Amino acid sequence: MLLDIKDITVHYYKVPAVRNISIAVEEGEIVALIGSNGAGKTTTLRAISGLKHPTTGEIQFKGQRIDKLPPYKITALGIAMVPEGRRVFPQMTVLENLLIGAFLRKDKEKIQKDMEEMVFRHFPCLKEKKMQAAGTLSGGEQQMLAMGRALMSAPKLILMDEPSLGLSPIMCLEIGKIISAIHAEGKTVILVEQNARLALTLAQHAYVMETGDITLFGPAEELRNNGNVKKAYLGG
Ligand SMILES: Nc1ncnc2c1ncn2[C@@H]1O[C@H](COP(=O)(O)OP(=O)(O)OP(=O)(O)O)[C@@H](O)[C@H]1O
Ligand SMILES: [Mg+2]
Structure with missing residues (x-):
């Protein structure tokens, strides 16, 4: 179990x-x-x-x-949590929000790889908007960002x-x-x-x-x- x-x-x-x-x-x-x-x-x-x-x-x-x-x-x-109400940081960029998910990890290469292969492959719209402030995303996109951020902790x-x-x-x-x-x-x-x-x-x-x-x-x-x-x- x-x-x-x-x-x-x-x-x-x-x-x-x-x-x-x-x-x-x-x-x-x-x-x-x-x-x-x-x-x-x-x-x-x-x-x-x-x-x-x-x-x-x-x-x-x-x-x-x-x-x-x-x-x-x-x-x-x-264990990663995708919280109720998304809780993305609106002032920060999509990329910065994603990196917060990886804050405990040290291996930069693996983090980059997960961002491409886990997050951007599932959520191509996040890649397009990675330099945009998270607060400007739609509700659905913010949900994707919250899920992507959780995935970034592997x-x-x-x-x-x-x-x-x-x-x-x-x-x-x-x-x-x-x-x-x-x-x-x-x-x-x-x-x-x-x-x-x-x-x-x-x-x-x-x-x-x-x-x-x-x-x-x-x-x-x-x-x-x-x-x-x-x-x-x-x-x-
Ligand atoms: N921070 C808190 N302080 C005091 N009581 C709380 C707190 N958070 C939740 N509760 C109470 O605990 C109970 C369970 O709340 P919880 O948020 O876990 O329910 P939920 O099933 O997630 O509901 P929802 O579908 O509305 O999200 C409720 O009676 C709620 O009022
Ligand atoms: Mg609830």
């Missing part, structure tokens, strides 16, 4: 946002995490990436315990928080295709999505979260055909 979340609870002050949840991610799969607003999806990703330490339970990555490590150490181990596991949010239907499909392509090249992905249809199409396994609990999990195809999931998340 690549990532093993065992029975974690995460609090904001005294209030638990995530309660005793367990999630298992095998190497090479896409795992979808769906659920309505405030369910605890982002909190779960923040716990994995070290931005918010769980109060109880543990998280193992490649057999190593990571739930007490600071974010930069977790990045160095091979991660094994990528956490994506609502990549399709606010994008046009065509751009959602485009982002979906790119997630598939990145996955096909060997990246493991945890995909948080309000667009459950998209997430359950891309993923092999899926978890449904409701107010801090996991209420359902299984093969994505099974959840796609589950009556309750259809009613609550797939529009009937």
Whole structure:
């Protein structure tokens, strides 16, 4: 197992946002995490990436315990986050934003190679606009930049928080295709999505979260055909 979340609870002050949840991610799969607003999806990703330490339970990555490590150490181990709302640095150029993703890496040649072969091949528009301020990009392009920046840390596991949010239907499909392509090249992905249809199409396994609990999990195809999931998340 690549990532093993065992029975974690995460609090904001005294209030638990995530309660005793367990999630298992095998190497090479896409795992979808769906659920309505405030369910605890982002909190779960923040716990994995070290931005918010769980109060109880543990998280193992490649057999190593990571739930007490600071974010930069977790990045160095091979986990990258594509945050909710993109969070690109608007004043900086596309290129500078991408290089931030590689800030822990020393090998300049390999960084350059990854920029060409991982980022610019998947996102040719970023190459064209690499000297442009990130704030001038469209929403879809900023999402691509956030994904490219995550790829620049050469991660094994990528956490994506609502990549399709606010994008046009065509751009959602485009982002979906790119997630598939990145996955096909060997990246493991945890995909948080309000667009459950998209997430359950891309993923092999899926978890449904409701107010801090996991209420359902299984093969994505099974959840796609589950009556309750259809009613609550797939529009009937
Ligand atoms: N920084 C914070 N301080 C206090 N409470 C927080 C904080 N961030 C989130 N919460 C609370 O924790 C719960 C889970 O929030 P979280 O952002 O993880 O949900 P989510 O599933 O990502 O929702 P959304 O779909 O709206 O992004 C919510 O009740 C939220 O109000
Ligand atoms: Mg969220």
